[in-house]
Amino acid sequence: MSRFLVSLSLLANLFLLASNAYSDPLISRVTPPSKPYHQGQNEPVTARFLTDQRFDLQTTVQPDAGTTITQVRFVIDGKELVKISAQNSNTANTSFVTTGLVEGLKPNSAVVSFRGYSNKQEGIHHLVVEATQSDLKVTADEWHVFEIVGLQRLGSKAKNVIIFLGDGMGATHRTAARIVAKSYEQGKANGRLAMDTFPVSGLVMTASLNSIVTDSSPGMSNYVTGNKANNNEEGVFPDDTKDAFDNPRVEYLSEYLHRIKGTSLGLVTTADVFDATPAANAVHTSDRGKGSGIVDQYLDDQNLTGLRVLMGGGRKWFLPNASGKIEKNQPVINGSQRTASSDYVLPDDLVTGWGAAKGAKDPERNLIADFRSAGWQYAPNYSVLKDAISTKNPPHQLLGLFTFSNMNVAFDKINGRRCASEASASAFANGCAAGTGKGPFGEGIETPLSSSSPRGSVVHDFGFPDQPMLDEMTDAALKVLDHDNDKGFILMVEGASIDKQSHLMDTDRWILEVLEFDRAVAMGQRYAQAHPDTLVIVTADHECSGASLIGSLKVNRDTVAKNLASDPGKAAVLRDKQVGVYEGAGFPRYRILADGYPADTDIQGKVLIGYGANADRYETWLSNPRPTSDSQQPFIGVEPLNTYPAHPAARNAENGLFIAGQVPGDNAVHTGTDVPLGAMGRGATLFTGFFDNTDVFFKIGQAMLGGVRE
Amino acid sequence: MKSAFKSLILKSSLTLECMALCMSMIALNALAAPNALAAPSSLSSLPPSTIKFGDLYKMPVGPEGLEPSEKLLNLANQRVSMLGYVVTQTPIVPGRIILSPLPITMDDEDERLADDLPATAVFVHFDPTHEAITQLLDHPIGTLLKVQGILSVGLQEEADGRVSTIRLTIE
Numbered sequence: 001m002s003r004f005l006v007s008l009s010l011l012a013n014l015f016l017l018a019s020n021a022y023s024d025p026l027i028s029r030v031t032p033p034s035k036p037y038h039q040g041q042n043e044p045v046t047a048r049f050l051t052d053q054r055f056d057l058q059t060t061v062q063p064d065a066g067t068t069i070t071q072v073r074f075v076i077d078g079k080e081l082v083k084i085s086a087q088n089s090n091t092a093n094t095s096f097v098t099t100g101l102v103e104g105l106k107p108n109s110a111v112v113s114f115r116g117y118s119n120k121q122e123g124i125h126h127l128v129v130e131a132t133q134s135d136l137k138v139t140a141d142e143w144h145v146f147e148i149v150g151l152q153r154l155g156s157k158a159k160n161v162i163i164f165l166g167d168g169m170g171a172t173h174r175t176a177a178r179i180v181a182k183s184y185e186q187g188k189a190n191g192r193l194a195m196d197t198f199p200v201s202g203l204v205m206t207a208s209l210n211s212i213v214t215d216s217s218p219g220m221s222n223y224v225t226g227n228k229a230n231n232n233e234e235g236v237f238p239d240d241t242k243d244a245f246d247n248p249r250v251e252y253l254s255e256y257l258h259r260i261k262g263t264s265l266g267l268v269t270t271a272d273v274f275d276a277t278p279a280a281n282a283v284h285t286s287d288r289g290k291g292s293g294i295v296d297q298y299l300d301d302q303n304l305t306g307l308r309v310l311m312g313g314g315r316k317w318f319l320p321n322a323s324g325k326i327e328k329n330q331p332v333i334n335g336s337q338r339t340a341s342s343d344y345v346l347p348d349d350l351v352t353g354w355g356a357a358k359g360a361k362d363p364e365r366n367l368i369a370d371f372r373s374a375g376w377q378y379a380p381n382y383s384v385l386k387d388a389i390s391t392k393n394p395p396h397q398l399l400g401l402f403t404f405s406n407m408n409v410a411f412d413k414i415n416g417r418r419c420a421s422e423a424s425a426s427a428f429a430n431g432c433a434a435g436t437g438k439g440p441f442g443e444g445i446e447t448p449l450s451s452s453s454p455r456g457s458v459v460h461d462f463g464f465p466d467q468p469m470l471d472e473m474t475d476a477a478l479k480v481l482d483h484d485n486d487k488g489f490i491l492m493v494e495g496a497s498i499d500k501q502s503h504l505m506d507t508d509r510w511i512l513e514v515l516e517f518d519r520a521v522a523m524g525q526r527y528a529q530a531h532p533d534t535l536v537i538v539t540a541d542h543e544c545s546g547a548s549l550i551g552s553l554k555v556n557r558d559t560v561a562k563n564l565a566s567d568p569g570k571a572a573v574l575r576d577k578q579v580g581v582y583e584g585a586g587f588p589r590y591r592i593l594a595d596g597y598p599a600d601t602d603i604q605g606k607v608l609i610g611y612g613a614n615a616d617r618y619e620t621w622l623s624n625p626r627p628t629s630d631s632q633q634p635f636i637g638v639e640p641l642n643t644y645p646a647h648p649a650a651r652n653a654e655n656g657l658f659i660a661g662q663v664p665g666d667n668a669v670h671t672g673t674d675v676p677l678g679a680m681g682r683g684a685t686l687f688t689g690f691f692d693n694t695d696v697f698f699k700i701g702q703a704m705l706g707g708v709r710e
Numbered sequence: 711m712k713s714a715f716k717s718l719i720l721k722s723s724l725t726l727e728c729m730a731l732c733m734s735m736i737a738l739n740a741l742a743a744p745n746a747l748a749a750p751s752s753l754s755s756l757p758p759s760t761i762k763f764g765d766l767y768k769m770p771v772g773p774e775g776l777e778p779s780e781k782l783l784n785l786a787n788q789r790v791s792m793l794g795y796v797v798t799q800t801p802i803v804p805g806r807i808i809l810s811p812l813p814i815t816m817d818d819e820d821e822r823l824a825d826d827l828p829a830t831a832v833f834v835h836f837d838p839t840h841e842a843i844t845q846l847l848d849h850p851i852g853t854l855l856k857v858q859g860i861l862s863v864g865l866q867e868e869a870d871g872r873v874s875t876i877r878l879t880i881e
Contacts, residue, residue: 319774334774
């Protein structure tokens with residue numbers, strides 16, 4: 001239907017609506033969300049879909065006191081799609097839910113759904129919801145529209161797409177990493193990061209459905225659904241029920257392409273795999289914290305997503321929670337964090353409408369065993385991962401769970417590797433006592449909470465000494481996905497702790513995270529060069545911390561240490577005598593070792609970062625030998641991890657320069673600033689200019705389904 | 711420095727209050743005063759065994775998850791003494807506190823289960839009608855507590871949906 005005709009239809013319906021304006025029942029929500037035309041918009045603001053992309057229709061209706069809702073009709077472009085009555089409510093792909101609703105609704109309110117709708121007709125569509133209550137009063141909400149976006153039929157299509165997602169990575173993060181890795185002379189960079197060399201660049205607006213500042217759930221979800229989601233929600237629209245897994249869904253890129261052309265999916269992250277970014281490619285939930293249900297659905301719905309690679313941390317969600325179980329005369333203890341309350345069971349209409357697994361509240365489930373039974377190979381560490389992909393026939397499906405929660409960061413993983421080698425340990429000024437293999441931090445001390453024992457490197461402290469780097473994980477993922485790859489794949493690779501370390505304002509750690517991420521990008525770049533039918537995108541879901549490159553350190557490490565000792569906390573020394581700005585910043589020059597990372601992050605002239613979205617912190621400008629605590633780790637707080645700073649306001653509190661935060665809480669926050677995007681390979685030219693994060697979905701769709709002129 | 715000092719003052723004032731209220735069951739001490747950690751008179755004639763967070767599991771972590779230490783298993787169902795930080799939790803769970811090896815605040819309203827509770831946390835159960843202990847639920851972050859109770863091990867889902875591995879039950 002043309003927009004002109006839609007407008008005429010809307011005008012005609014104005015008269016109808018006028019008569020219903022003061023009628024009950026009240027239709028308080030219509031999904032998919034759109035900004036009504038009568039607010040002066042000429043275009044639908046939010047809901048857009050590709051041809052035949054699935055999504056749910058849903059409405060919340062609140063009746064007059066003493067009445068109930070008896071019937072709801074969904075009408076599209078003047079034709080009745082479905083009539084759902086309270087009597088025969090929960091059949092096939094429809095539901096009429098009156099229990100388990102959020103507070104604040106009128107008594108007898110109903111949430112009524114039609115699951116798995118799709119439309120092949122390009123253009124604007126007019127959605128009317130009509131509700132009838134038991135006293136026969138009828139109300140219609142006639143102002144909602146959605147758009148089916150047409151694709152141009154052009155030339156060659158992209159077969160594969162690789163999305164590199166630097167979580168929280170703004171322009172400053174990239175600049176700082178470039179300066180550290182490549183250095184500058186006479187105002188020019190001596191080299192480029194891999195992500196700098198992508199031929200096409202764009203700038204992305206990152207807002208979510210309900211905020212100018214997104215979190216990582218909609219930050220990722222918006223890229224791969226084409227629609228805005230609320231903060232903390234992924235792959236769904238908001239609703240008025242309490243259940244975190246019954247929200248109205250919108251089909252992911254992975255599901256859409258797998259359904260249409262059998263595409264495979266790979267998810268690689270340095271975070272816990274249940275974390276928002278990986279989950280927002282495959283799992284539909286309004287609560288990003290529902291770990292058990294999220295990881296269960298990775299496996300249960302692999303037939304919907306085509307998931308073949310899942311790598312990162314998060315082993316604790318995959319272990320059976322055998323409450324009270326005794327084996328070999330001992331209680332089962334494995335650190336499982338699986339719970340019934342974080343698990344999922346889907347309503348029948350969702351199961352029918354989407355062909356999704358029903359699910360079960362089964363904290364006792366051994367998900368690693370279930371993955372193995374389904375044909376997946378499991379790698380608990382880098383040694384096993386290397387072995388798995390070293391053959392000519394890599395596994396068809398690969399599960400890597402390298403830590404209990406988030407993986408350790410590059411700074412600490414590299415330190416651990418260097419510490420294990422006498423030769424490299426002696427070359428790493430940040431690192432180890434040469435040749436001891438014990439790590440840089442000296443002997444352990446007795447504390448009230450722990451026994452005394454020698455400390456090792458950070459990865460040993462955490463109990464996971466053999467973790468892969470992100471580029472090694474990316475290489476493994478590409479080998480698995482490329483094997484028998486006749487239908488193409490989507491691979492999402494996340495540098496998760498760019499964000500997490502930016503939250504903590506741990507400058508050296510997030511800079512090395514960007515370097516690690518860029519080495520993974522280079523891996524994807526090489527793959528695309530060898531496979532020109534591949535599209536590669538590198539971007540971020542949002543910026544984190546308001547990072548700004550303010551200058552460089554004017555003095556050397558020893559002088560900083562002396563100043564910290566003699567004038568602890570004094571701005572007159574720690575700031576005024578040490579922070580070089582403008583020409584005082586000069587051009588930092590780091591020494592990069594063969595492993596690709598700096599030998600020493602505490603050089604004279606090191607890059608200094610200020611934070612515009614900061615929480616309280618104490619700054620020394622030197623690298624922190626121990627990371628700020630990630631308390632989801634199993635041994636956090638146990639010696640030696642109990643000596644790790646609990647949060648930025650506790651780190652260096654004894655001698656650092658106090659910098660008052662501008663935001664509440666003990667972490668820096670995400671910002672609403674735009675983020676850069678780079679593209680290479682087939683379809684890259686679509687990504688130039690300035691666009692919304694939801695536009696990325698349609699550009700990928702154009703590249704993979706419509707094709708591009710080359 | 712500023713926040714650590716503030717925390718210490720709060721802990722010290724609570725220490726005095728608690729020592730007066732619940733001497734027979736719980737000893738409470740400030741982190742900065744480890745020498746003052748002597749346990750109170752025990753309910754039992756036998757002194758409780760002491761176990762620390764660092765004694766609970768084997769390292770490194772195995773492919774199939776955590777593995778309990780011999781010491782932990784040997785102390786199961788016995789009276790033990792353990793020192794840890796009381797987790798600040800909203801909402802409060804009556805009759806239960808959580809001991810953690812580091813100070814933590816959890817707000818279930820905002821974060822639900824994606825929070826910062828370490829896997830080594832120990833869940834402490836007590837009679838919810840016991841007024842003196844219940845007052846501990848309203849505590850400042852950083853409260854360090856020494857608890858004596860009967861140690862039980864094994865995975866168990868708690869009333870709020872969390873999973874406990876190790877529990878102490880105050881008699």
